[in-house]
Amino acid sequence: RVIRMDCLPRAVASLIQTEFGHPHDDLPTQCLNAVLRNTSHITPVMFILDGGHDPSADIRTLARNLGIEDTLEQLSLGPGQGPRAKQVLSSTSISGGWVL
Numbered sequence: 001r002v003i004r005m006d007c008l009p010r011a012v013a014s015l016i017q018t019e020f021g022h023p024h025d026d027l028p029t030q031c032l033n034a035v036l037r038n039t040s041h042i043t044p045v046m047f048i049l050d051g052g053h054d055p056s057a058d059i060r061t062l063a064r065n066l067g068i069e070d071t072l073e074q075l076s077l078g079p080g081q082g083p084r085a086k087q088v089l090s091s092t093s094i095s096g097g098w099v100l
Helices: 008-020 024-037 056-065 082-095
Strands: none
Touching: 024 056
């Protein structure tokens, strides 16, 4: 085995602490504005979540602060939600909305 899954979360947290100078728990909230500054309306952004970390409240707050909360579509990717997700992604890619 090249990567030990039992050690990976601690190793990633250590890497983030070393490279960015703060614990990874603070990273999503502090970086959302930077992500927004470094993307455009044609740049999709994907968050890869770790257990216990959910940036959705921070994303909703950011949308509210920017006055674009009404363009934020929230959906679940549970069973049978694929067609709805495709429809929402298609419409927001044209309108410039956000999908969470």
